[in-house]
Amino acid sequence: MNILYCGDKGIARGVLVSVLSILKHNKQPISFYIATINYKDTVAFSEKSAKFLDELVKRTNKKSFVKLIDATEVFTANLPKKNMGSYFTPCSMLRLYIDKIPELNKLDRILYLDYDVVCRGDLSEFYNTDLDGVEAAGVLDIYGKNFYHYRGLFNFDYMNSGVMLFNVPECLKSGMFEKAVKLCAGRWMMLADQAALNKSIEKRKLCPREFNEQGERPREDTVLHHFSNNFKFFPYFRVQKVKPFEIEKIHKVLKITEYDDILKEYNKLKGNL
Numbered sequence: 001m002n003i004l005y006c007g008d009k010g011i012a013r014g015v016l017v018s019v020l021s022i023l024k025h026n027k028q029p030i031s032f033y034i035a036t037i038n039y040k041d042t043v044a045f046s047e048k049s050a051k052f053l054d055e056l057v058k059r060t061n062k063k064s065f066v067k068l069i070d071a072t073e074v075f076t077a078n079l080p081k082k083n084m085g086s087y088f089t090p091c092s093m094l095r096l097y098i099d100k101i102p103e104l105n106k107l108d109r110i111l112y113l114d115y116d117v118v119c120r121g122d123l124s125e126f127y128n129t130d131l132d133g134v135e136a137a138g139v140l141d142i143y144g145k146n147f148y149h150y151r152g153l154f155n156f157d158y159m160n161s162g163v164m165l166f167n168v169p170e171c172l173k174s175g176m177f178e179k180a181v182k183l184c185a186g187r188w189m190m191l192a193d194q195a196a197l198n199k200s201i202e203k204r205k206l207c208p209r210e211f212n213e214q215g216e217r218p219r220e221d222t223v224l225h226h227f228s229n230n231f232k233f234f235p236y237f238r239v240q241k242v243k244p245f246e247i248e249k250i251h252k253v254l255k256i257t258e259y260d261d262i263l264k265e266y267n268k269l270k271g272n273l
Contacts, residue, residue, distance in 0.1 A: 017266050026123050080184030082186055095164070098177055110168060161194035
């Protein structure tokens with residue numbers, strides 16, 4: 001199983017929680033990849049953190065590993081120029097460069113996860129989704145599905161990019177990643193990487209909500225709980241932001257305690273990052 005995270009040093013805490021949750025429910029060999037860059041004010045995910053995570057996953061399965069990938073050269077050679085000053089860091093767009101990263105473009109499939117995704121069950125069913133003739137599989141975006149329709153007004157097809165399963169050979173064949181980078185280079189877009197992927201993926205498979213639950217609380221069947229931003233309207237409009245390593249907020253704001261065993265382990269280990 002191949003899993004990819006992308007980000008700078010700021011995602012380390014989230015990745016630790018995410019990895020711990022995956023290891024709890026999945027004992028098979030897993031190859032974890034972390035793509036990062038050193039670019040201007042962006043400080044790369046550290047070698048120290050990657051080495052610690054590598055040692056951690058090997059305790060569950062000796063065939064598992066964590067590989068840190070410096071994608072700075074690839075990124076700077078293909079800058080997403082029109083979206084460099086977006087709300088998100090440039091690292092959020094690194095998933096668009098899979099085709100240009102040697103460690104990734106030779107893989108059969110890759111499960112991309114945002115750093116704020118927590119696993120609640122066995123990933124095998126989702127990871128082994130039939131991708132024959134399909135570039136990517138994912139789940140509809142909880143908000144965007146109502147506003148963005150790329151293939152007909154009543155065709156709900158706008159996927160959330162925080163959890164995406166890529167069929168790498170099919171993506172290379174279609175040039176999907178290259179199209180997405182070109183879009184980011186030439187046109188400003190809201191949620192640039194997500195918009196670029198949705199515009200560039202021609203052959204997609206929509207999967208059940210359980211594989212990318214974006215609501216503030218998981219459902220009984222949730223396998224991947226994505227701590228994405230949620231809009232709250234009462235008693236006033238606001239954007240609610242809670243990340244999986246913000247333990248006090250998880251308890252007081254979301255009233256969630258089911259991750260306490262993972263968070264207890266996180267508290268013990270976070271000093272190693």
